[in-house]
Amino acid sequence: MTKSDFFLGPDRDLAKDEIEALLHVKAGVRVPDWAYTKLQVADLIEMGIYGWKLTKAGDFRLAAGR
Helix, strand or coil: CCCCCCCCCCCCCCCHHHHHHHHHHHHCCCCCHHHHHHHHHCCCEEEECCEEEECHHHHHHHHHCC
16 A cells, blocks of 8 residues: 655644635635745645735635545
8 A cells, every 4th residue: 555645734733723724715805924834834825927826725624624
Protein backbone atom coordinates (compact mmCIF):
# COMPACT_ATOMS: atom_id res chain seq x y z
CA MET A 1 0.00 0.00 0.00
CA THR A 2 1.42 3.37 -1.00
CA LYS A 3 0.99 6.38 1.23
CA SER A 4 -0.22 9.59 -0.38
CA ASP A 5 1.95 12.70 -0.23
CA PHE A 6 -1.18 14.84 0.07
CA PHE A 7 -0.85 17.18 3.06
CA LEU A 8 -4.13 17.90 4.83
CA GLY A 9 -2.97 20.88 6.87
CA PRO A 10 -2.59 20.98 10.63
CA ASP A 11 -3.54 17.84 12.54
CA ARG A 12 -6.22 19.64 14.52
CA ASP A 13 -9.65 21.04 13.71
CA LEU A 14 -9.50 24.58 12.42
CA ALA A 15 -10.88 27.37 14.58
CA LYS A 16 -14.00 29.24 13.49
CA ASP A 17 -11.95 32.32 12.52
CA GLU A 18 -9.64 30.18 10.37
CA ILE A 19 -12.61 28.64 8.52
CA GLU A 20 -14.08 32.11 7.96
CA ALA A 21 -10.72 33.36 6.68
CA LEU A 22 -10.54 30.44 4.23
CA LEU A 23 -14.04 31.32 2.99
CA HIS A 24 -12.99 34.93 2.47
CA VAL A 25 -9.78 33.99 0.66
CA LYS A 26 -11.74 31.68 -1.64
CA ALA A 27 -14.19 34.51 -2.39
CA GLY A 28 -11.34 36.97 -3.02
CA VAL A 29 -12.17 39.10 0.00
CA ARG A 30 -9.29 40.62 1.97
CA VAL A 31 -8.63 39.19 5.44
CA PRO A 32 -6.39 40.54 8.22
CA ASP A 33 -2.63 40.08 7.75
CA TRP A 34 -2.43 37.65 10.70
CA ALA A 35 -4.90 35.35 8.92
CA TYR A 36 -2.82 35.27 5.73
CA THR A 37 0.27 34.43 7.75
CA LYS A 38 -1.45 31.76 9.85
CA LEU A 39 -3.06 30.06 6.85
CA GLN A 40 0.10 30.23 4.75
CA VAL A 41 2.23 28.68 7.50
CA ALA A 42 -0.36 25.88 7.78
CA ASP A 43 -0.08 25.41 3.97
CA LEU A 44 -3.78 26.12 3.47
CA ILE A 45 -3.30 29.10 1.13
CA GLU A 46 -0.65 30.22 -1.33
CA MET A 47 0.07 33.27 -3.46
CA GLY A 48 -1.27 32.85 -6.98
CA ILE A 49 -0.98 35.03 -10.05
CA TYR A 50 -4.03 37.10 -9.12
CA GLY A 51 -3.64 37.04 -5.33
CA TRP A 52 -4.10 34.52 -2.55
CA LYS A 53 -5.76 31.20 -3.31
CA LEU A 54 -6.52 27.99 -1.43
CA THR A 55 -4.16 25.06 -1.73
CA LYS A 56 -5.58 21.57 -2.26
CA ALA A 57 -5.35 21.05 1.49
CA GLY A 58 -7.14 24.35 2.17
CA ASP A 59 -9.90 23.50 -0.27
CA PHE A 60 -10.29 20.03 1.28
CA ARG A 61 -10.37 21.39 4.84
CA LEU A 62 -12.90 24.08 3.90
CA ALA A 63 -15.14 21.48 2.24
CA ALA A 64 -14.88 19.29 5.33
CA GLY A 65 -15.65 22.25 7.58
CA ARG A 66 -12.81 21.48 9.92
